[in-house]
Amino acid sequence: MTTDGQELAALPLTAPGADETMVAIGALLDAVRAIGAGAGLVLVRSTEGSGLMFVDAGHICWAAVPQTKRFLVDRLAAAGLDREALDEALARSRTSGRPLGAVLVERGDVSPDVLAQVLHEHSLESMAHQIATTISAVEVLPRTPGAFASPLSFPAVPFFADLAERLLEIPRPLYPPSAIADLADLTAFGVLATDDVAIPVRMVGQRVPSVAEALELATTGRAIMTHVGGGTASFRERRRAWSVAGTPDFFMVAEGTTAASFAWMVSKQVPALSWPDTDVVDEGEIA
Amino acid sequence: MHRITDLLPDALGAAVMVHRDGAWTSVATRGYVEVYWALGLLDLGQRASDAPDAGDLEAVVERGDVHVVIGNGSCAVVARLPPGSNIGLALGCLREVMRSIAS
Numbered sequence: 275m276t277t278d279g280q281e282l283a284a285l286p287l288t289a290p291g292a293d294e295t296m297v298a299i300g301a302l303l304d305a306v307r308a309i310g311a312g313a314g315l316v317l318v319r320s321t322e323g324s325g326l327m328f329v330d331a332g333h334i335c336w337a338a339v340p341q342t343k344r345f346l347v348d349r350l351a352a353a354g355l356d357r358e359a360l361d362e363a364l365a366r367s368r369t370s371g372r373p374l375g376a377v378l379v380e381r382g383d384v385s386p387d388v389l390a391q392v393l394h395e396h397s398l399e400s401m402a403h404q405i406a407t408t409i410s411a412v413e414v415l416p417r418t419p420g421a422f423a424s425p426l427s428f429p430a431v432p433f434f435a436d437l438a439e440r441l442l443e444i445p446r447p448l449y450p451p452s453a454i455a456d457l458a459d460l461t462a463f464g465v466l467a468t469d470d471v472a473i474p475v476r477m478v479g480q481r482v483p484s485v486a487e488a489l490e491l492a493t494t495g496r497a498i499m500t501h502v503g504g505g506t507a508s509f510r511e512r513r514r515a516w517s518v519a520g521t522p523d524f525f526m527v528a529e530g531t532t533a534a535s536f537a538w539m540v541s542k543q544v545p546a547l548s549w550p551d552t553d554v555v556d557e558g559e560i561a
Numbered sequence: 562m563h564r565i566t567d568l569l570p571d572a573l574g575a576a577v578m579v580h581r582d583g584a585w586t587s588v589a590t591r592g593y594v595e596v597y598w599a600l601g602l603l604d605l606g607q608r609a610s611d612a613p614d615a616g617d618l619e620a621v622v623e624r625g626d627v628h629v630v631i632g633n634g635s636c637a638v639v640a641r642l643p644p645g646s647n648i649g650l651a652l653g654c655l656r657e658v659m660r661s662i663a664s
Binding site: 490494497498501502503504505506507508509510511512514516539540541 | 598601602605606608609610616617618619620621622623624625648
């Protein structure tokens with residue numbers, strides 16, 4: 275999956291509906307998982323051209339799609355930066371080869387927080403635009419670890435959850451962040467699932483999982499919810515506890531390492547759901 | 562099974578199963594309980610485990626009624642309870658049954 279320029283996913287050349295959008299986000303998540311702790315470029319080909327996502331150590335550092343027609347400088351100007359200062363910084367960036375954002379922060383033209391917000395929005399909108407134009411393939415081009423490392427990068431799972439939020443209709447979470455505020459060890463997020471794909475869509479827990487962890491929990495959760503039909507299923511084995519609550523197409527997953535986490539999983543109620551009828555069969559005499 | 566009956570008098574169903582000669586066999590049952598469903602649940606849970614075969618896996622499922630299941634590679638116990646049952650008590654009871662099977 276990580277060989278140079280390997281195509282990770284060939285996606286349907288149809289107008290993207292909800293399922294195709296989920297498949298596309300799933301393919302991007304797979305690409306970031308394939309990069310793992312290293313660095314890489316994710317090339318996102320579509321009928322309108324190719325976009326790029328720069329990934330380093332499980333963080334999204336930058337994403338750009340030429341056809342969005344909205345450049346970083348435009349966003350920075352909209353955020354209140356002076357055009358003249360921007361032009362000076364841009365010229366310095368081009369001559370020095372340093373990123374524009376780094377030059378702007380160094381000059382005091384923008385705070386790191388504002389720059390991070392602008393970069394995040396730009397990356398998010400670029401990927402949203404690319405997915406909306408029908409992706410035909412996703413490829414990974416490995417790079418040296420640390421190649422894109424930046425203090426202004428974004429953990430991948432919340433990034434893609436935000437992306438899904440922008441493109442899909444996401445049900446409200448079955449429990450809010452306040453319900454687990456005391457459980458710092460808990461990973462918790464919503465999952466939107468079909469037969470083909472299961473993607474994290476709404477972060478709730480304080481702990482941010484890696485893409486590999488999130489996809490594994492999402493896939494496991496889908497299998498368990500399909501088996502259960504709907505409801506809450508909580509598991510514990512030694513120090514690890516995990517839980518799935520919802521229906522097969524939208525559910526919350528949680529994972530923790532303390533007895534308190536398991537107790538919370540078992541005690542939580544999700545009364546908003548209507549449970550399917552339970553088929554109770556007398557299977558007492560199995561052999 | 563007597564222990565389950567004593568401690569969980571409201572149980573709608575319960576079963577104790579052992580794995581022998583490559584197949585699961587129920588050694589005691591009471592009422593109605595979805596045994597294969599419970600074993601399937603344990604199997605899915607064990608696939609999600611960090612360390613399969615590391616010990617007992619406990620599962621609590623609420624979908625109208627409540628299923629409490631504890632199992633490992635050699636034995637399993639399941640109880641089906643009405644909504645609102647004391648899950649802590651049920652877990653404690655089933656753990657005791659698992660210990661008695663192991664001893």
